[in-house]
Amino acid sequence: MRLFPALLFIAAVSVITGGCAFVRGTYGEEVKPLDISSIKKGITTRAEVATLLGAPERIVEVNGHEIFHYFHYDMKSGLLLIFSRTNLMSEDVFVFFDGNGIVQDIVAGKKKPVPKMQFWPFGD
């Protein structure tokens, strides 16, 4: 006799939680701080940067600067019954070269926070 309510409870839980999904995805390879620290301004060449960090996702030409753009996306998505929220965070690194193909500057700021796993779509 105790089996019946127990099974009903499991059925109810499975129906309620059946409408839930938690998903995580990433795009691109994360650039490691150690690799960035081994790039020296005024010394490291374009080819050495490509060896260290790999081929850039994008190459931008701005005012005679060649810029290697590396990016990495991290996504977390939560769905619970009728609420769904997806948070996406990008992490970028820019390496600037002078006309001779030598690193002029590196723009790799503080690491952005990891996106939150949320399902509540209201508020901040």
Add this chain to the structure above:
Amino acid sequence: MDRIRVSSQISLLVLCLSMVLSGCMRGPIMWQRVTVNQPITPDQITFIQEGKTSLSEVANELGTPDEIVIDSDESGRLLLKELRSTRSVRGGVVRNQDRPTIRNQIKKRLVARYHFSDSKYLRIDFGWGLRFVIPFYSPEMLLGGGGSATDVFEVACDSQLVVQETSFAFRQSFSQFKLWPFGD
């Protein structure tokens, strides 16, 4: 004894069906939201001194920008547009509005952009309950709507990557859950 067995079998069947079909259950109402990155507020950029602060210093405080473009005729439209707009007209807020914004002065600058995108969508299916009345045909009668908007913070730099100018465009208020798709 038989009665207990039958009720157990029924409950087992209900359990199996609910576990198999629960993934097909989509609620009659759905609130959805997608955000990309995090917002930057004017309070966070008070450390920037135009003509002194470098782009690397900005990145150390705010994180690396999402995009770097040349502020030429092709890619500088947004900055130029925002520099000329005001909060009352488009919801944009601009620092140093009194600064002359002649195209030649900001032409050929390098512009670093930070984006925060927020998209909201609300949907109600008024036909959802009919699946319990008409098992083989459940029509969808949907009303839904929403909005998507992107806040932009732009940092214009000279060739030495020193900040020359900054501007904000706040449009997040345009991102709203909207149920009624008709009207203006």
